[in-house]
Amino acid sequence: AATEAASLRPQLLQWGKQYYDADAPQVEDATYDRVYARLVALETAFPAIVTPDSPTQRVGGTTRGDLPKVTHEIPMLSLGDVFSIDELKEFDERLRSNVDEAFDYNCELKIDGLAISLRYENGEFVQGSTRGNGQIGEDITANLKTIDSIPQTLSRPLTIDVRGECYMPKAAFLALNERREAAGQAPFANPRNAAAGSLRQLNTQVTADRQLATFMYNIADYEPLNTRTQSGLLDELAELGFTTNPTYQVAHNMTDVAAYIDQYQGKRADLPYGIDGIVIKANPLPLQRSLGATVKVPRWAIAYKFPP
Numbered sequence: 001a002a003t004e005a006a007s008l009r010p011q012l013l014q015w016g017k018q019y020y021d022a023d024a025p026q027v028e029d030a031t032y033d034r035v036y037a038r039l040v041a042l043e044t045a046f047p048a049i050v051t052p053d054s055p056t057q058r059v060g061g062t063t064r065g066d067l068p069k070v071t072h073e074i075p076m077l078s079l080g081d082v083f084s085i086d087e088l089k090e091f092d093e094r095l096r097s098n099v100d101e102a103f104d105y106n107c108e109l110k111i112d113g114l115a116i117s118l119r120y121e122n123g124e125f126v127q128g129s130t131r132g133n134g135q136i137g138e139d140i141t142a143n144l145k146t147i148d149s150i151p152q153t154l155s156r157p158l159t160i161d162v163r164g165e166c167y168m169p170k171a172a173f174l175a176l177n178e179r180r181e182a183a184g185q186a187p188f189a190n191p192r193n194a195a196a197g198s199l200r201q202l203n204t205q206v207t208a209d210r211q212l213a214t215f216m217y218n219i220a221d222y223e224p225l226n227t228r229t230q231s232g233l234l235d236e237l238a239e240l241g242f243t244t245n246p247t248y249q250v251a252h253n254m255t256d257v258a259a260y261i262d263q264y265q266g267k268r269a270d271l272p273y274g275i276d277g278i279v280i281k282a283n284p285l286p287l288q289r290s291l292g293a294t295v296k297v298p299r300w301a302i303a304y305k306f307p308p
C-alpha cells in the first residue's frame with residue numbers, strides 16, 4: 001500500500017500543477033478524480049503511510065506563485081452539483097422543508113469560465129481577483145482592466161464586491177487556437193482553460209489580445225443594493241454598468257425549472273459562450289443571507305450539470 005501510494009503522489013502532484021498552475025490539464029478530470037480517490041482510500045486504510053506533501057493534505061486549488069495574493073473578505077464559494085432532475089427535486093424538497101416561507105427560484109445559465117471578484121470603492125474599480133481556494137485568490141486587476149465589459153466607474157458611487165464569471169466566447173476561442181496552431185503552439189483544450197490561461201497572465205498585453213468577456217451574477221454583501229431578489233440583483237448590476245446574462249428566468253416550482261433546463265439544453269450548442277449546466281438560486285436575497293453557506297457552497301443554490 002505504501003509503495004502504491006508513493007507511486008500515485010508524484011503523478012497527482014504533477015497533474016495538479018498542470019491543472020492549477022498551467023491551466024492546461026493533461027488528463028480528464030475523471031481520471032484525476034479516480035486516482036486521487038485511490039490514494040485517499042489507501043491513506044485512509046493505512047494512516048501511517050500519509051506524507052505531509054501528499055496531495056490529499058492540500059486545500060483545493062493552488063494559486064499561481066508569481067501573481068500577488070488577495071484575501072477575500074467574504075469567501076468566494078463554489079457550487080454544489082447535481083446530475084439529474086431527481087437529485088434537483090431532492091435539493092428542492094430539502095430546502096423547502098427547512099424554510100417556512102414560500103419562495104421562487106431564479107434560474108441562470110452556468111457559465112463555463114472562471115470566477116472573478118471585482119472590488120469597487122465609491123464607484124471606482126480598485127481591485128480584481130480570481131477565486132483561488134475561496135479564501136485567497138490572485139490579484140489580476142491590471143488584466144481585468146483590459147476587458148471592455150468591466151466598468152471602471154459605476155453609475156452609483158457604491159463600495160461593493162461583485163462576483164461573476166470571466167469567459168472566452170466560442171468564436172474567440174476558435175480563432176485563438178487557430179493562431180496558436182499556426183504558430184506551432186499547443187491549442188487550449190477548451191474555452192475555460194483558455195480564459196484561465198489568458199487571465200492569470202503576468203503580461204497584461206496578452207490578456208488584452210484575448211477578447212475575454214464577463215457575466216456578473218452575485219454580490220458579496222447585499223446591503224448597498226435596493227433590490228430584494230436575485231433576479232432584481234441582475235437587473236441592478238446591469239444598471240450599475242455590469243454585463244449580466246439576460247437568459248435568467250424566475251421559476252415558481254421544479255416544473256418550471258425542468259422546462260428551463262430543457263430549453264437551454266437544446267440551445268446549448270447555439271450559444272456564443274460555453275455553459276456546463278444551469279444554476280438555480282433561491283430568489284429572495286434575505287433568504288439567501290439567512291440560509292448562508294457551508295464551508296464551500298451556498299445552501300440556497302445548486303448547479304445542475306448537463307451530461308458531458
Ligand SMILES: COc1nc2nc(N)nc(N)c2nc1C
Binds near residue numbers: 077108109279301
Ligand atoms: C453563487 O455562486 C455561483 N453562481 C453562479 N451563477 C451562474 N449563473 N454561473 C456560475 N458559474 C456561478 N458560479 C457560482 C460559484
